[in-house]
Amino acid sequence: MRREKDKIKIIPLGGVDEIGKNLTVIEYREEIAVIDCGLSFPDEEMFGIDLVIPDVTYLIKNREKVKGIFLTHGHEDHIGALPYVLKELNVPVYGTKLTIGIVETKLKEHNLLSKVDLKVVKPRDIIKLNSMSIEFIRQSHSIADSVAIAIHTPMGVVLHTGDFKVDYTPIDGCVADFARFAELGKRGVLAMMCDSTNVERPGYTMSETTVGETFNTVFTKAKGRIIVATFASNIHRIQQIVEAAERYNRKVAVSGRSMENIVAVAIELGYLKVKEGVLIGIDAINRYADNKIVIITTGSQGEPMSALTRMAAQEHKKVKIQEGDMVVISANPIPGNEKLVSRVINQLFKKGAEVIYEALADVHVSGHACQEELKLMHTLIKPRFFIPVHGEYRHLKQHKELATNLGMPKANVVIPEIGGVIELTRSSIKKTDTVVAGKVFVDGLGVGDVGNIVLRDRKHLSQDGIVTVVVTIEKVSGTVIAGPDIISRGFVYVRESEDLMEESKEIVKTALLECEEKHITEWATIKSNIKDVLRIFLYERTKRKPMILPIIMEV
Amino acid sequence: MRREKDKIKIIPLGGVDEIGKNLTVIEYREEIAVIDCGLSFPDEEMFGIDLVIPDVTYLIKNREKVKGIFLTHGHEDHIGALPYVLKELNVPVYGTKLTIGIVETKLKEHNLLSKVDLKVVKPRDIIKLNSMSIEFIRQSHSIADSVAIAIHTPMGVVLHTGDFKVDYTPIDGCVADFARFAELGKRGVLAMMCDSTNVERPGYTMSETTVGETFNTVFTKAKGRIIVATFASNIHRIQQIVEAAERYNRKVAVSGRSMENIVAVAIELGYLKVKEGVLIGIDAINRYADNKIVIITTGSQGEPMSALTRMAAQEHKKVKIQEGDMVVISANPIPGNEKLVSRVINQLFKKGAEVIYEALADVHVSGHACQEELKLMHTLIKPRFFIPVHGEYRHLKQHKELATNLGMPKANVVIPEIGGVIELTRSSIKKTDTVVAGKVFVDGLGVGDVGNIVLRDRKHLSQDGIVTVVVTIEKVSGTVIAGPDIISRGFVYVRESEDLMEESKEIVKTALLECEEKHITEWATIKSNIKDVLRIFLYERTKRKPMILPIIMEV
Structure with a gap:
């Protein structure tokens, strides 16, 4: 062979x-x-x-x-x-x-x-x-x-x-x-x-069991609800939270779509073991005393739409953060997410919660x-x-x-x-x-339909916005019969920049007149002339480089 | 009192x-x-x-x-x-x-x-x-x-x-x-x-002198040029780099505008002490053997336009990274800059440099x-x-x-x-x-001229781009005489989305016809109708929500 x-x-x-x-x-x-x-x-x-x-x-x-x-x-x-x-x-x-x-x-x-x-x-x-x-x-x-x-x-x-x-x-x-x-x-x-x-x-990386020891300390201290955010896929972490809840006689509710999905799969397949009656629906949490509740949730990375982020912003339909809540963020921020996580921590503190996170305790390995x-x-x-x-x-x-x-x-x-x-x-x-x-x-x-050109445009738009210039031109004579109109988005606050917009119009008008005088009729050339004069003018006046989009209508 | x-x-x-x-x-x-x-x-x-x-x-x-x-x-x-x-x-x-x-x-x-x-x-x-x-x-x-x-x-x-x-x-x-x-x-x-x-x-935070000890180790090991990036304002750090250079008989050049400014001020005011003849212009580095050179530079945070970032991208006019260079990033990434710094480190390694950074040695306090x-x-x-x-x-x-x-x-x-x-x-x-x-x-x-509205628009534009719809309408009769034209930026790759654009035109045409039949003449209503139908259509087809900017020209 x-x-x-x-x-x-x-x-x-x-x-x-x-x-x-x-x-x-x-x-x-x-x-x-x-x-x-x-x-x-x-x-x-x-x-x-x-x-x-x-x-x-x-x-x-x-x-x-x-x-x-x-x-x-x-x-x-x-x-x-x-x-x-x-x-x-x-x-x-x-x-x-x-x-x-x-x-x-x-x-x-x-x-x-x-x-x-x-x-x-x-x-x-x-x-x-x-x-x-x-x-x-x-x-x-x-x-x-x-x-x-x-x-x-x-x-x-x-x-x-x-x-x-x-x-x-x-x-x-x-x-x-x-x-x-x-x-x-x-x-x-x-x-x-x-x-x-x-x-x-x-x-060495510490064993997952070390996090369980931290949970024990947290559960002993907590006087109100305990809310733990972690990665939905970390079944072992979730198992440890569940076991701590059982030990301290608390019910467990789950919030966040991916957390609900994975917990369901893990229980069904036998990877997550929860004692009869411990798991309750998120709607049922108010039927129990605060010190009988643990909520396991997504959002440990401060993701904008996640359950914990919505709780912190008081936008979660079922859970409002209150004085006495103990929130554990049982994950380290993935590089790039530090600021998002920090924002959530700050909001939670402001709502009166205690927050335990990596800087303060061994809540993650x-x-x-x-x-x-x-x-x-x-x-x-x-x-x-x-x-x-x-x-x-x-x-x-x-x-x-x-x-x-x-x-x-x-x-x-x-x-x-x-x-x-x-x-x-x-x-x-x-x-x-x-x-x-x-x-x-x-x-x-x-x-695959968004490529580098689209991304480059999005980046450009995000930096200084867009200035659209529209003119209607009479086909045969080539004379301007409407416009130029100038509309901007994401560039300047329009009400405070009326002068700038008026001057921009004048600049474009002059450029159009010059084109007419020089008998320039190719749209591409007219457009690039408009772009050039406007770009230079706006940069001089604002030191910004908005995207300039000239549109010519022909009637 | x-x-x-x-x-x-x-x-x-x-x-x-x-x-x-x-x-x-x-x-x-x-x-x-x-x-x-x-x-x-x-x-x-x-x-x-x-x-x-x-x-x-x-x-x-x-x-x-x-x-x-x-x-x-x-x-x-x-x-x-x-x-x-x-x-x-x-x-x-x-x-x-x-x-x-x-x-x-x-x-x-x-x-x-x-x-x-x-x-x-x-x-x-x-x-x-x-x-x-x-x-x-x-x-x-x-x-x-x-x-x-x-x-x-x-x-x-x-x-x-x-x-x-x-x-x-x-x-x-x-x-x-x-x-x-x-x-x-x-x-x-x-x-x-x-x-x-x-x-x-x-x-406790460690003393600044501990960084000097790391520099000594680095300077002993380095066989080629040494390039140290740090905060321009950290005169004491710079002093320690200069002293290490003097000890190991290397010349010092400075790169990056803020670094050049602050080093000049610090020397002039007596806060930075450099022996006669040690400091050389960045243009002069090639007159010396590689193992006789230290370059102190900005860019420790991976800032896109900084000297080190330009060196790493081989875009720096005076310094090209080469095999044998030892680059020390003598700073920790400020939260939010981790990815930028990591990108620079990766580029430097790829160019054949050795890179020493916080994860590997005590190069910062x-x-x-x-x-x-x-x-x-x-x-x-x-x-x-x-x-x-x-x-x-x-x-x-x-x-x-x-x-x-x-x-x-x-x-x-x-x-x-x-x-x-x-x-x-x-x-x-x-x-x-x-x-x-x-x-x-x-x-x-x-x-202060950019406020929340402008920022909100920039964010919107950055996510899904913009779709501009232009129509020219005859003033008296209210009939459309040119357009609708649809131009997008940052939304889809246009060449692969011609069908989508054609269909969008049809959708807008129908909306305009309906307005005409219903004798709707207020521009605001016409515009908001265009916006609504197009938003729904584009979301259904792409699950994206570009900014839609309808413009009506009147002749």
Whole structure:
């Protein structure tokens, strides 16, 4: 079966040189296995964009090769692009029970559930393709039922760690399958792709159980209602809140769409255990004394439409923040969200609540491995080649450092790029060509219809607004018969700038007259003349550069 | 001299319930002393805004009372609004030598220098007004020549700490004047306003000298050029970089306008000591071996136009990043700037530079007091009343906690609000009324001409762009003689949306016909009909809500 030119191709279509939209292509002979299919959230330059998904042109071009999408866990940055990608490329999706459960609710929202072949796997399951086998191996992470994925080929094993941390005391008792990792390592792993998110942090990530201890303290102190905001997907965190509630004889209500969805799925599938009668509807909270209530909610990132943010602004229909409430923000702000979170904290304090957040207590632990945990994984797996993944360039670079400090030769490490093809043989690793890859913007119903031109315009509009100039011209004579009218939006406060607008009109009139005198009749030239004189005039007077939109009507 | 109704009014016009634009009014009898006059930077919702300054309507209304602006130090959030405020209210400005030196460069840029009365003071100087005396007391902070300000009145002393930290080994040897603080405390301080920035951090802020030790390590390791980005105003940091350069026999060049300005001022005034021949022009760097060069630059916050950001993007005219460069980002990202800084770090790594930043080494210390330092200040001053300042609400709240934990009665602490008047007597503190206060936006040449309507429009435009609809109507008959034309910007990629635009035209045509049939002739009604039908149609088709701007021309 061995061929001279046998090689494995690894092509990340997302998740490297960035945080989010993880998607890795593993290609061997005539088969492709896809690991994860995530989305990322727009950064502040992507005005109006709802979501970003990976460009999967390469998969669509090779659709007959794609045997399935293999999921490591149920976080948005690993499953969120599924509804969009599956519309273009309907292939089986494999994942553990909870992961598939979360995928189901997602596909339901997109009316796709009946059309997709979802396959539930267990850790240590192996899916045999023609020339590859895909093995799932238990990991610990901030969502239950996470796995690493090992791809077995005749060339050797490629291990993708997925997102992970080392937690010897996980809430569900399911410690990562170190025995299997060690066994693979002993037999020899050709290449490892490993999570780099926390590579800059020394030491170890604390166990999830440490957060439970903080909850105990909080529950002891609280005299009124307790409101805990956390990531909806962090079932273990939610389990700990529920257990604390049970211990202190409080009822639990849930608020926020994603929290309600995931809690329902997790209870149904047995991942979240709540004693009979503890869970109540959010409508029922006022039937109990304040000190008998815990509300678990979304909004730990200060997201503008989330439940906690609405509570803080007193815009939540069921929950009004009151003196005596104890609010726990059980998450750290993701970079970029600091100000949003801070705004919510300030509002909560002003409404009289006590607020417990990361700066004040250990109410959160990370789901990603710090340096010492990464070293454990490298030491267990001892791969021949190493590809750091899941991180910005700085993280991938630091992870390369970490690997070489452990003795790996520099030449055996490749820092991957989105769309960059990495070819592996038994004895070599190298970057070869690149394939089409990148960001696809989702805006409302549009997938990919907002590109750089539209975004550039939105940015321009956001900075200094728009000035529209309209003139009606008589077709035959070319004389102006109405206008110029000038209407601005987002530029200046019009009532206080009447003079500026009047002067602008005069400037445009003069430009139009000049065009007439010079017998310029091409609309494009007239428009660009209007733009030029107005841009210069407005910049001189205001030092602003609004978008100028000249419109000529012909009658 | 004591009168029955004697009271001191304290009115913060900025710097409380927010970080930045510090300005506090101290009013006693017929006199007002203003402490600081700072700006803040726009948050991400303030589209297109350059700067935010405090609304000083109250000062302008009481202009005859205002005796001067008294500065604690030369940071932008304490002096940055001076050029704008002084145009409206030309009063003397008092500050220490370096602070006034920095103010001078700022006023020069605004052509105001000759018009303003700047007065240099020394620590322990006392400026006597009629019924108040203003005393300057040395503090430590991340800029040299910082002071606290004590206002002496017949009613008692009000102490404003200014921004401070406790540094027993400051670079210039000028330790804060603890003796004077203790003396004031012993004699009795009526009220203290105290910096709350770092109140959430336990322990102590490290001394500035610890950063020097990191520089030594960095300079030993570096084989090529060393490029250090830091805050231009952090003269002590710059002094340490210069001394390391001298020790390791490297020349120093400076890049970035604010860095060049402040370094020039600091050298001229004797705050920065550079040995003969060490400082070279940025043009001269290529005349020396790479390992003989240190470049000190702006851009530690990843600001888009700053020198380091331009270097990282290879857009800097004099400095191209190359393999072997060692870049030190000697600052922590200010909340909100994390992503910008991260982008620069990634670019620098990709260009082959080594990058040292906060996650990897102790290349920065804060300029603000942590909890134990705050306790020292409270314990020295032992004020009767306490007003936490310089912080968001969460910080002010925590600072109140800290004070009451030290034994201060809760009723003696007032959390201030912008524009809220706090009245002090010998034995009482209370909030009374409020005065006009708030944010004034600076956008280009406009000060205050961009208000909430303009900002709301900019936000709307940034999300989904604009759709302009133009029709020309015959005045007498009311019939449409040209159009409707539809032009969009920032909405959809037009070439791929021709159908959508054609359909939109039809929708508008139908709406216009209906208006004609119903003999609707008011433009406002016609416009709002166009808006309504188009909004509904576009939302159904795209789930987007562009701004719709109908324009009717009449001939």
